[in-house]
Amino acid sequence: MTPEVVKNDACWNLIAKCVAEFKPQKIIEVGTGTGMGSTQAFISAIIDNKLNVEVTTLNTIEADYNRYKEAVSNLVDHEFVIPWHGVASLGIMSEKEVHSFIDMVRMERPNWNLALYTEKQIMEWYKADCETIKEHGKIGGQLEAFDPMDMVFLDGSAFTGWSDFLACKSAKCIILDDIFDIKNWSVYCELLTNSKYKLIARYQEYRNGCAAFRRVA
């Protein structure tokens, strides 16, 4: 798992920039972690920009129950933050797609962090995330319930980035962590070439990169 966002790092500053620009009312975060990383970046930005917390909500989704519980206790002081336990969406890459992606990275992007891990390790992570999706299958994906939404931050499972993106196309602003990784590479490429979206900013040197896009049509 990629470490949490840290105060004043590139992703933290990207979140701050987007909140200042869009002044969103309904924000969805996929991948809360313990609530001490990117969630804190949103909280700081909401407070710093004096957004009306009577009408602003930060809904944050975490699939791992223990992490969710930790986040609930870390976030209890902010009523506008609503932690949810569940998976963002039910779609996950196929095993074949994961193998192909790993091959692509080995051949074409050997400098990516993903290249540091063995195929065996990556497939173990994949199998664990498949199990999580299966467990939550009956309840369904959480993202659909939030449509329409103003802003979404996609930082959940490494293997569901595309599926998560499909569930939140109404968002006026989409922020992606891990653009140079299996998690959000395909979403990043799609948004760069889709005429409905315009790049706001990106940080390519930061960890696995992060980027934000606005919807223009």
Ligand SMILES: C[S@@+](CC[C@H](N)C(=O)[O-])C[C@H]1O[C@@H](n2cnc3c(N)ncnc32)[C@H](O)[C@@H]1O
């Ligand atoms: C990289 S961490 C998120 C870190 C956090 N956004 C931050 O920067 O502070 C990814 C989180 O997504 C959670 N996760 C994994 N699969 C998920 C899914 N399908 N839906 C929602 N969350 C998921 C993991 O348990 C993990 O806590």
